[in-house]
Amino acid sequence: MIGEYFAGLARDIEAKLAAEPAASSARKVFALEVARLGVRLYSPGRPVAWCGVLAPFDLLNGVGVTSCFAEFVGAMLAGMGAATPPLEGAEQAGYAADTCAYHRAVVGAAMQGMMPVPDFLVATTTPCTGGLAAIENLARLFRRELLVLQIPRAETEAGVRFLAGQLERLARFAAGRAGTALDAERVAAAVELSNLTRGLMVEIYDLARKVPSPVGNRDLANFGIVVPLLMGTQAGVDVARATRDELAARVGDGKSGVAGERFRLLWVQNRIQFPNPLLKLLEDEYRAVIVVDELNDVTWEPIDPADPYPGMARRAIGLPLNGPAERRVARLRQLATEYRVDGVIHPCHWGCRQGTGIRGLVQRGFRETGIPVLNLEVDCIDARSFSEGQLRTRLEAFLELIAGRPRASA
Amino acid sequence: MVRGMMDRALVGFACVYTPLPLLDAAGFVPWRILPVGDAPDQAGRLLHDNLCPHVKRLLDRAMAADLPPLAGIVFMNSCDAMRRLPDAWRVARPSDRVILVDLPASAADDAVEYFAAELRALAVNPADWGGTSIRDADLEDALRRYDGLASSAAGLRAQLARGELPGGAAALQAAINDVTAGGWPDGAARLAASSFVAPAASAAGDAARPASGVPVFVFGNVLPEPEAFALFESCGARVVADDVCTGSRVLAPLAPATDADPYVRLARGLLGRAPCARTIDPAHPGGAATRVVDAARSCGARGVVAHVAKFCDPYLARLPAIREALREAGLPLLVLEGDCTRRSLGQQRTRIEAFVEMLESR
Numbered sequence A: 001m002i003g004e005y006f007a008g009l010a011r012d013i014e015a016k017l018a019a020e021p022a023a024s025s026a027r028k029v030f031a032l033e034v035a036r037l038g039v040r041l042y043s044p045g046r047p048v049a050w051c052g053v054l055a056p057f058d059l060l061n062g063v064g065v066t067s068c069f070a071e072f073v074g075a076m077l078a079g080m081g082a083a084t085p086p087l088e089g090a091e092q093a094g095y096a097a098d099t100c101a102y103h104r105a106v107v108g109a110a111m112q113g114m115m116p117v118p119d120f121l122v123a124t125t126t127p128c129t130g131g132l133a134a135i136e137n138l139a140r141l142f143r144r145e146l147l148v149l150q151i152p153r154a155e156t157e158a159g160v161r162f163l164a165g166q167l168e169r170l171a172r173f174a175a176g177r178a179g180t181a182l183d184a185e186r187v188a189a190a191v192e193l194s195n196l197t198r199g200l201m202v203e204i205y206d207l208a209r210k211v212p213s214p215v216g217n218r219d220l221a222n223f224g225i226v227v228p229l230l231m232g233t234q235a236g237v238d239v240a241r242a243t244r245d246e247l248a249a250r251v252g253d254g255k256s257g258v259a260g261e262r263f264r265l266l267w268v269q270n271r272i273q274f275p276n277p278l279l280k281l282l283e284d285e286y287r288a289v290i291v292v293d294e295l296n297d298v299t300w301e302p303i304d305p306a307d308p309y310p311g312m313a314r315r316a317i318g319l320p321l322n323g324p325a326e327r328r329v330a331r332l333r334q335l336a337t338e339y340r341v342d343g344v345i346h347p348c349h350w351g352c353r354q355g356t357g358i359r360g361l362v363q364r365g366f367r368e369t370g371i372p373v374l375n376l377e378v379d380c381i382d383a384r385s386f387s388e389g390q391l392r393t394r395l396e397a398f399l400e401l402i403a404g405r406p407r408a409s410a
Numbered sequence B: 001m002v003r004g005m006m007d008r009a010l011v012g013f014a015c016v017y018t019p020l021p022l023l024d025a026a027g028f029v030p031w032r033i034l035p036v037g038d039a040p041d042q043a044g045r046l047l048h049d050n051l052c053p054h055v056k057r058l059l060d061r062a063m064a065a066d067l068p069p070l071a072g073i074v075f076m077n078s079c080d081a082m083r084r085l086p087d088a089w090r091v092a093r094p095s096d097r098v099i100l101v102d103l104p105a106s107a108a109d110d111a112v113e114y115f116a117a118e119l120r121a122l123a124v125n126p127a128d129w130g131g132t133s134i135r136d137a138d139l140e141d142a143l144r145r146y147d148g149l150a151s152s153a154a155g156l157r158a159q160l161a162r163g164e165l166p167g168g169a170a171a172l173q174a175a176i177n178d179v180t181a182g183g184w185p186d187g188a189a190r191l192a193a194s195s196f197v198a199p200a201a202s203a204a205g206d207a208a209r210p211a212s213g214v215p216v217f218v219f220g221n222v223l224p225e226p227e228a229f230a231l232f233e234s235c236g237a238r239v240v241a242d243d244v245c246t247g248s249r250v251l252a253p254l255a256p257a258t259d260a261d262p263y264v265r266l267a268r269g270l271l272g273r274a275p276c277a278r279t280i281d282p283a284h285p286g287g288a289a290t291r292v293v294d295a296a297r298s299c300g301a302r303g304v305v306a307h308v309a310k311f312c313d314p315y316l317a318r319l320p321a322i323r324e325a326l327r328e329a330g331l332p333l334l335v336l337e338g339d340c341t342r343r344s345l346g347q348q349r350t351r352i353e354a355f356v357e358m359l360e361s362r
């Protein structure tokens, strides 16, 4: 079902672009490449690896393995309005409803035959313990080989060496699964593409910082978390370039993403993945724009193509979701200042210990800045518990509060 | 309760992967911060309600100053909730010395090497916390002392499995709590002395010590109250063995290792012993289920009780596989969800009784 969905989506977008090239948009290019990735995941051919969120997708692309973080399936199902059957399936099998619904959805999807059987799996210890356990469960259900990337907490010399060694072994293993020996030149070529994409992402986020911002509430939704899946490929560069060009053109034309931008917001961690009216409410009734998502961020340096593993290790270790809360909160505060935001929305995805564990500390961290934070109790995947009325009331009250304060961008 | 305070400073810990011999070698008494007591529920101000009650109870104790003077606290990076605890602790008690030691998720060779480097970094300057600098020989001594302690505990566990331990599982739990909450380093002698177990047994209540009962195996994360074990026994179950992180895992022997470097030996010993659900063996996905079945079988249990803290991802995620493996092995399972309050377990009495009745009728 999901494979057919991706194939249909890719066909539709391709047909539209062929019929009306002028109607092309960055978001369409993005959607097309994501659909094509979905098609590759669901069609036999190249080896496939289901992974944790922080797997090095550029490296896996470089050695010829199609890879994806498993939570992507949860998000896709939610986006299609189809997450309930797998969630119920997982719960009936004993997976507690208190755990992250991304993982419940994907385990349920695997049990219901909605996931392609991978060649192997790569768990990552960051961002969450639940994610590590979910990949282990998938390896058990699929009876496939499991590799674990242990991501150290701090960028010590020993830590970088530890992770770099694991990455190199992963590269050798994955290349073997793709039927080749590890080819340093192919990896270097993938790293070059990955660095190009990174550079374009920096430009995109610089553009998003402008006042008014050229981004609308959907333009960069899930961008920073999904583009890494395309890194190390030309498709990643193409998506990033199309996005950069479109935003640059808007800035050049003096157009903002939300007409008459009034409030600028920072969104912490995950977007709500199922269809819901909140973004429209923000835009239409308050002219409020999410100028920055926490996950739309570049926190790593370009990687040396000739010696990629230490750089990839630093990239994973340095991610604010890894490391101490203090570092993550400091980065959030920095983003809030750089993007001149008026308020912060923290959805606290139910079941995510990463998000809920840090909620109070984020709130506290922003107290000194005077920037208000709205904590929403919401499940970003499981629409069954979505209470539109309640969220709408809280969002409205928050925006009224912001309205009574001076604009950060004034 | 707090022994060793007069001569050696206490260092708090909260996880069985804590390198206790290292703290001992640095001149400290490791002191287990248990999720017990009556500290008011305040942790929700810093940590969400939907987070491990073990971690929240520890923070409650910190916020209520319900702790002895501690030279510092060593936390292990065992799971999402545990890595948030030092973050919140630093906010709640900024003057405490708090450290988070990274903990690999598996016992692979490079993980052992990395963990050893973390332990060496921890050992760099104990004087900053009022301890003494560590020579390799000190760590060797401490490893020997720990071995002694672990083999005393193993002896008591063997007695428990044979049904010969005075006071049963409740007494053993009381003894473990006593040693881990300040009874170090003379704990081995104290654990070995039957005179020590007897008073603990009577403290747990004679009525809670049936001579017989249906043998059960208990596994899970935190269950530090001797009263909890007394409750099982008063419901007709005889706890013959446990795999609980406040129970048998606390003083478990280190996995044998031949490395010459004592830090590597300690790292391998800690990572290589029977793991809790947060540690995985990539070669055996779902290995937690096999381990539970094997442990239950080898102690002759007729049923298994899982006592799992609410919101504990490592355990909640493994329960379905464990349930399935136990079903296949013909071993009934009772899952109790805990929130680290006595009340929550007391409310489960009827379910425990029904479970024991069902086991008796098989």
Ligand code: SF4
Residues within 6 Å of the ligand: A071, A100, A101, A102, A103, A127, A128, A130, A131, A270, A349, A351, A352, A353, A354, A355
């Ligand atoms: S939402 Fe949280 S628990 Fe779920 S996958 Fe993301 S970080 Fe992990």
Ligand code: SF4
Residues within 6 Å of the ligand: B052, B053, B054, B055, B078, B079, B080, B081, B082, B221, B222, B278, B309, B311, B312, B313, B314, B315
């Ligand atoms: S009980 Fe579970 S969630 Fe809590 S500290 Fe232990 S492993 Fe972590």
